[in-house]
Amino acid sequence: MTQTITLTINGKKRSDTVEPRMLLIHYLREVAGLTGPHIACETSLCGACTVHVDGKAIKSCSMFAVQADGRNVLTIEGLAADGKLDPMQEAFWNEHALQCGFCTPGMIMTAKQIVERNPKPTEEEIRHGLEGNLCRCTGYQHIVNAVKAAAAKA
Amino acid sequence: MIAENFEYSAPTKLDDALRQLSNEDTKVLAGGMSLIPLMKLRLAAPGQLVDIGRIADLNFIHEEGGTLRIGATTTHYQVENSPLVRSRCPLLAEAASHIGDLQVRNMGTIGGSIAHADPAADYPASLLALEARVALVTAKSKREIPIADFFVDTFTTALEPGEIVHAVVVPVEDQSTGTSYQKVLQPASGFAIVGVAARIRKSGGKIAMARVGVTGLSGKPFRATQVEKALEGAAGSPSEIQKAAALVSDGVDANSDLHASADYRKHLARVYTMRALAIALSRTA
Structure with missing residues (x-):
């Protein structure tokens, strides 16, 4: 029971043979070697495993790798280009929006989606958008500030 | 968890998907927001998954003969942001905006949500208040049934073996109708501890029509017809609303868990x- 999938991850095409039951998060970390997306709750609550699939922020612990066959996946590793941070990454840096940093890759991928869809979000809209991402350091205020700062700069 | x-x-x-559903051991995968967590916990272990997420013909929202037809794989994000749903059936867009979180709304689908029939899901309250219908399809037949007949019990629907949800059919709302969906959410999962959808139309200063759908309170979502009856013909004063709302839990065998x-x-x-009810009333024209 294996299947070959071909997908594009951070702009690079690759093909692998996987069991249908392999979750996208396990595929990204263990097969593709991308350990930026994190595994925490594994019950689709915490958002640490958030990546974009065909431009949509999704929780990669709740999607099978075979569902991503033929699709475009963007992980935190795909954001910085030529050694230059993505504006959202830079805003997280500037606003001290991380403490332990565990939730940060998921937070940034969700934050990017919020601003892509709504370039000037209100604080309420930012908080509503981040509901699916948990920060156990509870550093939400600085995370919200970072999303605001990134939106203001864009 | 694997x-x-x-x-x-x-x-x-x-057609190809429907043909593959003849086996008892086969499950339909739509957005996967309910099924995949169940499979990871091994509460479900289907031998075969038919992923309907790539069937373009199941993803649509269109207006037809005084109704909106919403294809089974239409995501909560699509429902929430569809100009057609927002203008023709704002209650459904409002309900969709409250489901789970951004990532769940990107993946989760209206057909998947109702087919799973979680007693704490958001959509059922609104769909009951809207008196929606569900279009079902098998390899050989098609039928359309009222949403109230679709929800049979906790996690149990009227779907027959080999049958899937094709579309949800909701009436285009009269512009004078006021609607609202209010919920108490379980903070971790976003599921409704209780969710109430209200739909009110006034005529000559009196409430001519009231519909109330409730989710989360009991084993299956239901229409609070005793509340509706108490409101019809009333002027809609705060005391009338309070009196009518108090009837919602009469005779209900309520759920009890860690959260409430x-x-x-x-x-x-x-x-x-x-x-x-108060918000729906304030939105009536």
Whole structure:
């Protein structure tokens, strides 16, 4: 029971043979070697495993790798280009929006989606958008500030 | 957490998908927001998954003969942001915006949500208040049934073996109708501890029509017809609303869990029915 999938991850095409039951998060970390997306709750609550699939922020612990066959996946590793941070990454840096940093890759991928869809979000809209991402350091205020700062700069 | 192994197919044509559903051991995968967590916990272990997420013919929202037809794989994000749903059936867009979180709304689908029939799901309250219908399809036949007949019990629907949800059919709302969906959410999962959808139309200063759908309170979502009857013909004063809302939990065998005892749930249902009715009333023309 294996299947070959071909997908594009951070702009690079690759093909692998996987069991249908392999979750996208396990595929990204263990097969593709991308350990930026994190595994925490594994019950689709915490958002640490958030990546974009065909431009949509999704929780990669709740999607099978075979569902991503033929699709475009963007992980935190795909954001910085030529050694230059993505504006959202830079805003997280500037606003001290991380403490332990565990939730940060998921937070940034969700934050990017919020601003892509709504370039000037209100604080309420930012908080509503981040509901699916948990920060156990509870550093939400600085995370919200970072999303605001990134939106203001864009 | 790793699911049991299974065979996977992702047909792009509806007919192909329906043909593959003849086996008892086969499950339909739509957005996967309910099924995949169940499979990871091994509460479900289907031998074969038919992924309907690549069937373009199941993803649509269109207006037809005074109704909106919403294809089974339409995501909550699509419902929430569809100009057509927002203008023709704002209650459904409002309900969709409250489901789960951004990532769940990107993946989760209206057909998947109702087919799973979680007693704490958001959509059912609104669909009951809207008196929606569900279009079902098998390899050989088609039928359309009222949403109230679709929800049979907890996690149990009227779907027959080999049958899938094709579309949800909701009436285009009269512009003078006021609607609202109010919920108490479980903060971790976003599921409704109690959710109430209200729909009110006034005529000559009196409430001519009231519809109330309730989710989360009991084993299956239901229409609070006693509340509706109490409101019809009333002027809609705060005391009338309060009196009517108090009837919502009468005779209900309420759920009880870690998040809310049965008595507390009933209390929440009364308060949130009052709020949903008051807001819906303020939105009537």
